[in-house]
Amino acid sequence: MKLVLMSCCAPCSAGAIKELADGRIPGVDDFIVLFFNPNIFPAAEYDKRLAEQIRYCEKLGVKYAIGEYDHAAWRDAVRGMEDAPERGARCSACFKFRFEYARQWAAEHGYDAVSSVFGVSRHKDQHQVDRAGYDVLSDEYIPIKWDEQLRCEINRASDFYRQKYCGCEFSMRRDADKVQNPAKIIPVR
Secondary structure, three states: OEEEEEOOOHHHHHHHHHHHHOOOOOOOOEEEEEEOOOOOOOHHHHHHHHHHHHHHHHHHOOOEEEOOOOHHHHHHHOOOOOOOOOOOHHHHHHHHHHHHHHHHHHHHHOOOEEEEOOOOOOOOOHHHHHHHHHHHHHHHEOOOOOOHHHHHHHHHHOOOOOOOOOOOOOOOEEOOOEEOOHHHOOOOO
């Protein structure tokens, strides 16, 4: 199987990438890390996460691809769900939007399966991610239970940039983990 691993950031994907690079996932003959995260806001945050992802992939000699950062298209995909809670309808729409991109990207580049680390974050729900993956990709979606201990070990030993929120402007946290008012945020890119 040729697998596309969708990654949101290096801290979440480190263990999965290492497992794949070491050949620890049965049936995967080839893989590439796909960084497609137009949900991340602001653009400076996106750039930090992308730089860390590239740095880690290059450290391990792993192939990676970068999807277009089109925050406006992502905003259109979640329009009307701005006030939805974390792990709610907006997150499902976000996952589906990104999985649709991965489905098209995989088909165009000769990959036959897609997996992700979107559910690794403590801010997300793996079951919700898997439902979105199956809805968009059907049999092409491969839910893999990644080695959490390995991910934690890599993270403890790394100097990864670590963010304090999932990525979008609606998931940003201020002070005591309160959600920032999205009406006051104007995209910079």
